[in-house]
Amino acid sequence: MDKLVKEVRILKVYAVSLTVVCILFFILAFKMQSSHEKFKEIDVERINIVEKDGTLKMVISNKERQHPGMANHKEMKPREREAGMIFFNSLGDECGGLVYDGNEKGSGMVYSVDQRSTDQVMQLQYSEGTGSDKKRVYGLKLWDRPDDFPLEAVMKFDDSLKKLNDPVASKKAYAKLREEGKFGSERFFAGKTSNGDVGVFIRDTKGKVRLRLYVDKNNQTHIENLDENGNPVK
Template identity: 80%
Template sequence: MEKLIKEVRILKIYATLLTIVCGLLFILAFKANSSVEHFKEIDVERINIVEKDGTLKMVISNKERQHPGMVNHKNMKQRERDAGLIFFNSLGDECGGLVYDANEKESGMVYSIDQRNTDQIMQLQYLEQAGKDKKRVYGLKLWDRPDNFPLEDIIKFEDSLKKLNDPVASKKAYAMLREQGKLTNERFFAGKTADGDVGVFIRDTKGKTRLKLYIDKNNQTHIDNLDENGNVVK
């Protein structure tokens, strides 16, 4: 009888320990399968935000590990880029980003929005040159980019000119593109210029300034209507 009681007691202890172990394993398994992790602080050089299928959507990176950019799901050639955020769309193209940095000579921050299949068409920017002749520019800038000259073609065009290593031929090639309407043209700037003027500056389809509404560094107001040659129209 005493032997039976002792065996029953051992079985109870075993069952209790087994229950505790199973419970701990269940909790650990649940935590391992949880889709949400909580960190109070984390140091990281780069974070890739991807879709479920692995498609890259955003990169948060330091300068050394920054993404070079992507066109049609293909990475561009490695190049130096500042730390920040780079966005990618479902077409496999870079479509904008936020970069920033500063050193002894200059500093700046730029938020860019890219046109489909090509480069930026809108930027919120701050740029400053340090030193005695300090120049500071900040504001909103817009560009026009043609639909028939995508970024892939621009890269091929520029690579072919680099291989030629002929400044005269390069100048003629760019002039031909301008005649064909394939070059980018700045159209609008609202902000502060390097000369200290604060206002709105609008350009025509050829990139020539045609209207300026601003206050200069001496607090004088200006509304200038310009012709194609930059002359004031009275």
């Protein structure tokens, strides 16, 4: 009888202990789900921002670990990119970013907005060299991009030409596609050029400057209307 009483007491202690552990476990789990960590300072080489399903939406990274980019859910081949932020849409495409750097050779920063399934169509950019090549350029630039030649097609085209290993044929193929507008064309720049002109420069669909409105480095004003060959139109 004494043995039975002792065993009952042990079972009671075990049941109470197990109940307390379970309660603490649920409290801790709830606390972890309902709160977030707070840091005063953190050193990290790369941060991936993802949705609940794991879809990548943004990468904040140093130069060494920077994301190479994506097109149609496919990661591009490794390439050198500066530190900054790269944005991705829900289709699995890179859709813009902010990169920057500055060293003994020069300085620069670019904020890009990409057209759907292809390259940038708008950039805020700044670049500056050093020493004898201290040319400073900054402003807003716009491009036109075709809908029928997405970035994935550009990558396949580039890979096929590299396999040919024929520089002459590659140059001709690029020139042909460029003439057809497959790589897009610059249409607009508002800012400061490398020779010190500040103004607006508008190009036609082939990327040729047709209108210049600017003030030069000597504070002289200019309004220039040009034909497709770059000659002034009266």
